């Protein structure tokens with residue numbers, strides 16, 4: 001339910017219009033006396049209607065009042081002060097904009113005037129418009145132009161355009177008197193944005209009417225056309241007043257409302273009494289002369305205030321026809337196709353964009369990857385090269401260390417030689433008589449005494465050749481040590497630089513590598529190389545320790561050999577003492593008992609075995625794999641192991657070779673002048689270590705190496721020589737077996753021959769018991785021994801059958817070579833053999849342990865294997881003393897043991 005609101009304004013009265021006879025009088029208005037501003041009028045009358053219009057309600061604002069009272073001014077306003085039109089439209093579009101998210105609005109406008117009861121379209125003033133009324137009683141203006149618009153500015157442009165078309169003439173009361181009623185119709189259609197079959201459309205209409213002012217003819221004094229205009233204006237306003245009067249009647253008093261009296265009332269039918277919220281802005285003049293008009297206006301306004309209207313929302317349920325549906329469906333399909341095409345286009349654009357991006361990324365990554373690979377490859381090569389260089393240098397350092405150890409050993413050995421000689425010379429100078437006497441005794445006993453001994457016998461004590469060699473060797477070795485030290489220092493410096501370079505490269509890698517996998521692989525690679533380097537260092541340490549162990553093993557072995565020899569000598573001496581009833585001091589007897597007890601207990605043997613076990617264990621700990629061992633060390637270890645095995649099995653049966661002093665055959669000593677003189681006769685390598693590692697050692701082991709000995713570390717050199725000989729000569733096992741059988745029979749013959757000779761000479765031996773120098777073999781024995789050399793018997797069978805003639809020639813060289821050996825034999829022999837020779841030989845010979853001990857030559861004659869050894873070992877040194885020292889033994893055992901078995 002709406003209310004017809006009427007608002008009256010008091011306008012400050014202006015001076016009365018100056019009436020002019022010549023023209024229409026113009027009523028001057030004093031605007032400064034205006035009580036209300038347009039803004040105030042708009043807010044209090046029209047603004048509240050806007051919300052209803054956009055919601056589908058009709059609304060009307062019209063300005064009513066006598067001419068010249070400011071109606072047009074209120075509705076249209078000025079540029080500086082917009083009127084109701086502009087303010088209302090601005091607010092209307094603002095409201096539409098606020099709710100435009102969920103609703104669609106369509107705003108259209110039309111502007112017309114009713115001039116002399118003629119409706120004219122102000123926006124398209126081509127013809128005259130007609131009012132029509134549809135079946136529902138709605139008033140329609142046929143042919144009116146409606147302009148759709150989206151903002152207030154466009155409407156204002158239309159208004160300005162339309163106002164230019166509006167009939168406006170100066171009158172006596174108003175210079176800009178409007179001669180028509182102007183109606184601005186704004187239609188707002190509102191609907192929801194979603195498509196629906198039953199679509200609701202709200203249509204709100206806003207009428208803003210600027211009425212022409214009523215005028216009194218007496219005032220305007222119009223005539224002619226103006227009068228006619230005035231008459232139409234007054235008639236239409238009278239009809240409006242009548243309608244208001246009629247509508248304002250309450251209850252049953254209401255009379256018929258005659259809207260048809262004028263086009264104005266017909267047009268405003270809904271606005272006046274129907275479905276519309278209507279505001280009447282009444283304008284009056286404050287002039288007293290306009291009292292009557294003002295009173296009438298106020299009366300109308302008052303009556304209009306009583307008009308009750310029924311306002312309802314203008315809803316249209318749009319019921320579409322099939323054609324409309326088809327159209328809608330077609331539109332929707334088009335819209336769908338358009339949207340699909342738009343989506344596809346967007347997808348294509350995105351795809352192309354992605355392709356471009358991936359291409360660009362691929363290009364960038366490809367370039368980066370290629371660059372990274374190249375850099376990686378270079379860095380990797382550099383790193384590996386650095387590691388290899390490190391390893392090479394470490395190996396070189398290792399070799400240098402090894403060489404240094406050898407040099408030290410050689411130097412020590414030569415120093416010992418010199419010290420030995422100096423000690424002997426000092427002793428000689430201290431006791432010249434005793435020495436000469438002892439040496440003379442030795443000279444008498446040994447027919448083949450050496451030149452060295454002869455020199456000593458002369459008492460001139462010139463420096464022996466070996467000492468001269470030792471001195472020369474020492475000076476050379478020292479020079480080499482200095483050279484090695486400088487090489488080592490240089491190598492260590494280079495190694496340090498290479499380490500630094502490698503660590504820098506390792507740090508550089510992570511910066512160059514972006515991939516985690518590559519970094520991991522590289523870390524592993526570095527780790528592998530680091531481990532290799534560490535392994536090389538460990539090898540170096542292990543080799544040093546291994547060297548020490550081998551040296552210790554060698555020394556122990558040497559002592560063991562010497563001990564065995566001493567044991568043998570003691571046993572033989574004891575036998576001689578017992579056989580010849582020689583008186584010995586009690587202290588010596590006690591010492592012998594202690595010695596015998598120790599031998600019986602076998603403490604030393606057990607300790608030795610224990611030492612071997614420990615040594616093996618330590619070596620196993622040091623050397624964990626074959627590849628880990630230095631080749632020389634492996635060779636040495638093998639030789640030591642063999643020597644250990646052989647030693648235990650044969651040490652009790654064979655006297656080991658004990659040679660402390662010998663000429664150096666090291667690579668450094670080979671160049672000395674003194675050694676060059678000695679070399680043809682040199683027979684013993686300085687140390688087992690050198691023997692095994694030097695090329696000289698290899699040469700010595702060859703069959704053509706005349707005058708050379710097998711390794712000292714091999715406790716059974718004859719066996720080694722036998723194996724070597726077999727391998728050279730290529731004898732088959734069957735042939736060897738045959739040789740063994742033949743040898744047994746030969747041995748029997750030889751033993752029997754010795755027995756016969758010994759028996760025949762037994763009386764001679766007994767007679768010679770008191771003579772300490774009677775150890776020289778008898779001529780018969782010499783012949784027996786020389787002939788007894790197995791070959792004498794073998795010449796008939798074995799040699800002709802199995803061996804080439806060279807074997808015989810080699811065997812015949814045994815004696816001279818043996819003599820050369822005795823020239824260089826150890827001091828131990830020099831001191832021990834004379835002692836052994838003192839007592840007379842005894843037929844019966846047996847040690848307390850029940851183990852037979854025989855000279856090597858004797859055994860060689862009795863054993864096929866030993867025979868073979870002898871064939872190869874043409875340079876074996878033990879054959880020489882046999883003839884002089886061990887002659888008594890030959891017959892001694894003939895009755896005690898079966899040599900053949």
Ligand SMILES: Nc1ncnc2c1ncn2[C@@H]1O[C@H](COP(=O)(O)OP(=O)(O)OP(=O)(O)O)[C@@H](O)[C@H]1O
Pocket residue numbers: 029030031032034065066067068069070071072073074174176177178179211212213214283
């Ligand atoms: N409130 C106001 N402030 C200032 N000037 C005004 C005001 N009201 C009216 N006027 C002036 O008074 C004169 C007459 O005003 P206007 O033409 O608006 O009267 P009107 O009622 O429209 O007359 P008509 O009925 O003849 O068309 C104009 O020059 C207008 O500028």
